[in-house]
Amino acid sequence: MNGGYGAATLSMKRDPLNIKQTGSEFPLILGRDVSGVVMECGLDVKYFKEGDEVWAAIPPWKQGSLAEFVVLSANEVSRKPKSLSHAEAAAVPYVAATAWSALVNTGGLAKDNCAKKRILILGGSGGVGTFSIQMLKAWGAHVTVTCSQNAEQLVRGLGADHVVDYTAGPVEVPLGALEKFDLILDNVGGATEQWALGLLKPWSGAKYITLVTPFLQNTDLLGIADGMLQTGVTVATKALKHLTKGVHYRWGFFAPNGPALDDISEMVDAGQIRAVVEEQFPFSQVPQAFQKVEEGHARGKTVVQISRGDGDDS
Ligand SMILES: NC(=O)c1ccc[n+]([C@@H]2O[C@H](COP(=O)([O-])OP(=O)(O)OC[C@H]3O[C@@H](n4cnc5c(N)ncnc54)[C@H](OP(=O)(O)O)[C@@H]3O)[C@@H](O)[C@H]2O)c1
Numbered sequence: 001m002n003g004g005y006g007a008a009t010l011s012m013k014r015d016p017l018n019i020k021q022t023g024s025e026f027p028l029i030l031g032r033d034v035s036g037v038v039m040e041c042g043l044d045v046k047y048f049k050e051g052d053e054v055w056a057a058i059p060p061w062k063q064g065s066l067a068e069f070v071v072l073s074a075n076e077v078s079r080k081p082k083s084l085s086h087a088e089a090a091a092v093p094y095v096a097a098t099a100w101s102a103l104v105n106t107g108g109l110a111k112d113n114c115a116k117k118r119i120l121i122l123g124g125s126g127g128v129g130t131f132s133i134q135m136l137k138a139w140g141a142h143v144t145v146t147c148s149q150n151a152e153q154l155v156r157g158l159g160a161d162h163v164v165d166y167t168a169g170p171v172e173v174p175l176g177a178l179e180k181f182d183l184i185l186d187n188v189g190g191a192t193e194q195w196a197l198g199l200l201k202p203w204s205g206a207k208y209i210t211l212v213t214p215f216l217q218n219t220d221l222l223g224i225a226d227g228m229l230q231t232g233v234t235v236a237t238k239a240l241k242h243l244t245k246g247v248h249y250r251w252g253f254f255a256p257n258g259p260a261l262d263d264i265s266e267m268v269d270a271g272q273i274r275a276v277v278e279e280q281f282p283f284s285q286v287p288q289a290f291q292k293v294e295e296g297h298a299r300g301k302t303v304v305q306i307s308r309g310d311g312d313d314s
Contacts (some may be wrong), residue, residue: 030256031304032058033074035080035089045074055080057093059256065090066286068306073254078261081268088275091301092268093261095127095208099135099185100260102209102252114139118179120199123187126298127150128211129275132185133158135264138272144178147173158276170173175199185252186210193238194248197214202246214275215280252299276300283307 014195032267038048056077058065069083074210080089094266096232105108109117121129136143137159144162145155152163156256164174172195180201200206214234219227235251242249267273281289289304 003128012258013285028065029064031067031215032060033090033092033301034058034070035069035084035086035093036064038077039069042074047074048077048079053080053086054078055093055261056258057091057097057254057256057261060254066283066304066306068116069177075257075258078258078265081265083096083269083271086274087280087303087305088277090303091127091275091277092131092264092273094254095131095301096135096250096264097260098211098254099128099132100257100264101255102185102211103132103136103183104194105255106209106250106252107185107207109139109141109183110140111138114141117141117182118144120144120146120181120198121148121160122176122184122197123301124155124163126187127276127301128185128187130154130158130300131273133160134273135267138267144175144181146175151299158274172196172199180206182206184208184211188212197242197245197247200247204246205248207248208242209250209252210250213253215251215253228260231268241245243311277303279303280305 033055036053037055038052039052040050041048041078053079056070056072058070058072059076060238062072080086084092107266112134119141121132121143124133125130125147126293129145129147133143133145133155142161143159144164146164146166147155147181148167151167152165155163162178164171174201176297178199181199182201182204184194184196184200186208189210193208193210197208213231215227216233220228222230226241239249268275276299278298279292280303283304283306286304293302
């Protein structure tokens with residue numbers, strides 16, 4: 001299926017003349033989110049047709065979205081929410097698919113089992129955090145968030161029940177004074193896992209899920225086979241260590257998921273989730289967009305607009 005055009009977060013335009021069929025990953029096209037219009041469908045594709053407005057998160061093994069055309073499998077694609085422009089829609093799929101993979105597939109959360117759950121999001125002001133707050137609130141969870149003081153208004157506006165400023169001192173102190181949690185989503189990593197698992201309700205199936213893992217670093221350093229082996233040993237050792245204390249330790253990973261985006265699309269159109277776009281750049285300013293992302297301190301997502309779609313004034 002050929003993807004369309006529109007806005008995309010952080011990608012680069014493909015130059016067809018430079019693509020050599022050598023198996024090399026270069027030229028590398030960055031960007032995992034896309035929102036656009038279907039240009040062409042494969043013969044087996046029944047659910048989509050030419051002209052459909054769609055959004056998707058692109059798998060890591062495929063070329064990215066900073067391009068006029070993107071080729072995807074039908075199960076990676078979903079109909080874009082009608083209430084969002086392409087630029088807004090392009091801010092959602094990657095963080096949504098990551099949050100879904102971590103919270104739903106790994107964490108076991110769902111819309112009908114969150115009502116009495118206390119969730120802690122470490123690092124709530126970035127892309128994954130701002131999406132996760134909204135989805136969990138729509139499902140009825142109680143959500144506590146850590147972020148910088150100047151992001152408090154943003155995360156409260158997205159529904160966070162309790163906000164802790166991590167810049168005011170060791171954040172584990174105020175968090176330790178709160179009732180314990182059923183699930184922690186860690187978007188920060190580093191030293192957090194030394195104290196965060198102690199904030200979970202023991203022997204109740206409570207889970208700590210971190211998105212910050214050494215997986216890529218291990219495969220870069222050791223190659224795919226040894227890197228994956230090392231990664232497996234590390235996660236198994238940590239999971240076992242924490243299991244003896246009555247809590248579950250897990251790693252979360254982005255996974256493309258068209259059907260999950262269908263559910264999220266409905267939540268967006270129902271007004272339960274909004275796109276959090278911090279800044280938009282035209283395609284001619286892709287370097288500036290990357291520079292901005294590299295500086296950190298994200299407040300939602302940075303979007304690159306590749307081309308204007310019909311009826312889209314973004
Ligand atoms: N495993 C996977 O497949 C996968 C997929 C997606 C993302 N990730 C990782 O998950 C993490 C979150 O992703 P993201 O897209 O949400 O990142 P992001 O958009 O860059 O947001 C990170 C946020 O955390 C805040 N922050 C930094 N240090 C903090 C701390 N100590 N306590 C609380 N908040 C802090 C930052 O703002 P301030 O600095 O201003 O406080 C920023 O708002 C990243 O490390 C990313 O690499 C992993």
